[in-house]
Amino acid sequence: MTQTAMRLAVVGAGPAGLALALLAARTLPHAQVSLFDARPLERDVSGDPRTLALSLGSVQMLQRLQAWPAAAAEPITQVHVSQAPPSLPARWGRAEVCFTAAEQGVPSLGAVLAYGPLVAALQQTWLAAVAADPDRLASRFGAPVQALRARLGGVAVQAGDDEHAADLAVVAEGGVFAEQARKALAHDYRQTAWVGTVRLDGAPRGAAFERFTRHGPLALLPLLPDERGPRAAMVWCVDADDDPVRTLDDTQRRLVLATLLPAAAGRIGAVGPLKHFALGLNAERTLVEGRVVRIGNAAQTLHPVAGQGLNLGLRDAQALIDTLRFGSGAIDPALRRVEWARAPDRWATIATTDFLARSFTWGWPGLGVLRGAGMAALQALPPLKHALARQMMFGRR
Known part of the structure; x- marks a missing residue:
């Protein structure tokens, strides 16, 4: 895949989306990466006090990205x-x-x-990468994505009045359980x-x-x-x-x-x-649908009993980029491999947290x-x- 040009759209500039965009920028040198988020760039996120518990594997990934605060x-x-x-x-x-x-x-x-310092560090690192390679990397803050439509060999990303063509779109916009549309498993x-x-x-x-x-x-x-x-x-x-x-x-x-x-x-x-x-539990049956991949809370929202929600999303991001990096250049076979490779970790985590959460009722x-x-x-x-x-x-x- 590193020998093949690819247009990658990342929807959502939270921790999972920013980490994936940075991984792609670092390890897929021929990929054009565009990051979309409804939040205006000038909105300061550094003071967001929500607490995140990250596993050692997640910390090590962010350290490798030079985005660990x-x-x-x-x-x-x-x-x-x-x-x-x-x-x-x-x-x-x-x-x-x-x-x-x-x-x-x-x-x-x-x-x-806290959520704020982590997102601020990731965003600063991403913006520095964009400034260093503006022909390949792009930020589209203040551009909420209204729709993703399948098209021959890719995805059309509708953001405001503009439509952007991509070979692959990764959705990393999550939100909390009460505000989400219900997925296949809820x-x-x-x-x-x-x-x-x-x-x-x-x-x-x-x-x-x-x-x-x-x-x-x-x-x-x-x-x-x-x-x-x-x-x-x-x-x-x-x-x-x-x-x-x-x-x-x-x-x-x-x-x-x-x-x-x-x-x-x-x-x-x-x-x-x-x-x-x-x-609540709100999960998709699969991470991949055509040329759209969902990670983090966009793929599964879990009970906090095991503290694994964001960690699972970051592992999804790492696995996707690694598969694209070491693949033969064809996107669809790479996505099938990602789906199979991530299934044991994903379903074991979902099943464990679901069992523990239900057991209290x-x-x-x-x-x-x-x-x-x-x-x-x-x-x-x-x-x-x-x-x-x-x-x-x-x-x-």
């Missing part, structure tokens, strides 16, 4: 997964499993940072995620915690400390029809959190303002004991735990 990210050095009591009889062990970077032989398991979990920032006292630096409660999973993700001390991003998932969080004030939320989290997470000092959004007797027993067994089986840790860091290979 290390100063804005907090490395994850350990992950504690546990179940709130009552869980297991004492003779069975503790319902928890702990992963550490040291035992995996890596500097970190991943990192946590399920409303009837769960609400409350997200915000909490202050911590006594938690080890770089530690992430996921606690399975009877209402749903509760996660704390380490953030860079500020002048006021340690803090973490919180994702608190609860039953949308019996929401125990909505009516509580900040003090009451702090007291409830103290009863749910393990002692190792430290003491909750304060709970900042929280936002909430609905949770099942009222089966003993389900909590089974989940806790699984954690205890995993902790007691280092080879299995190591395999799971590698999959969380790098995806299924």
